[in-house]
Amino acid sequence: EDKVVQSPLSLVVHEGDTVTLNCSYEVTNFRSLLWYKQEKKAPTFLFMLTSSGIEKKSGRLSSILDKKELFSILNITATQTGDSAVYLCAAVGSSNTGKLIFGQGTTLQVKP
Amino acid sequence: KAGVTQTPRYLIKTRGQQVTLSCSPISGHRSVSWYQQTPGQGLQFLFEYFSETQRNKGNFPGRFSGRQFSNSRSEMNVSTLELGDSALYLCASTPLLGGYEQYFGPGTRLTVT
Numbered sequence: 001e002d003k004v005v006q007s008p009l010s011l012v013v014h015e016g017d018t019v020t021l022n023c024s025y026e027v028t029n030f031r032s033l034l035w036y037k038q039e040k041k042a043p044t045f046l047f048m049l050t051s052s053g054i055e056k057k058s059g060r061l062s063s064i065l066d067k068k069e070l071f072s073i074l075n076i077t078a079t080q081t082g083d084s085a086v087y088l089c090a091a092v093g094s095s096n097t098g099k100l101i102f103g104q105g106t107t108l109q110v111k112p
Numbered sequence: 113k114a115g116v117t118q119t120p121r122y123l124i125k126t127r128g129q130q131v132t133l134s135c136s137p138i139s140g141h142r143s144v145s146w147y148q149q150t151p152g153q154g155l156q157f158l159f160e161y162f163s164e165t166q167r168n169k170g171n172f173p174g175r176f177s178g179r180q181f182s183n184s185r186s187e188m189n190v191s192t193l194e195l196g197d198s199a200l201y202l203c204a205s206t207p208l209l210g211g212y213e214q215y216f217g218p219g220t221r222l223t224v225t
Binding site for chain 1: 155160162170202216219
């Protein structure tokens, strides 16, 4: 059965800290991994990773995929209180391209 | 470009009733997927529609059904509601068949009493 596991499940840091969120996956015919940020509303798209070893960056956020070890990380540098949210990773297998398989999410709280 | 819209945003129903939720994808997007989000199970895939055809279906009972119209708008229906159906129902649209990026609507919060 396909599955995605995130760790840690929750994290509390102070503003300015750097955090690393982990996502491992076991998905048949893996095609892509996506990261989303969810505050008290719909998940908003952050990154899509398809190739191994190529870092994607957006401001203070960056992410990379390791297809050999079947994991991805999301890094947030110089955290701000506005980064407080649930971060979700989701995997796509080739036979179900309309279906995202989500992990449980990592709840990040950034304290002032 | 307007985002994915869902109506209604909140809904309270009684056990045994049925409910219909609506989703309008981003203009030009033709694939719509539906998810159920609960604290215990997280985000779980319900089904996906493309060109008015259901392409994928998750592991949900037959009480959960959906359809897509020619303008790509989609509806999902839940019949004979149970307390456990209380959840946030999210729909997401994708621009191309086989595309992976999904853009989510704000969701419909369904409470079953």
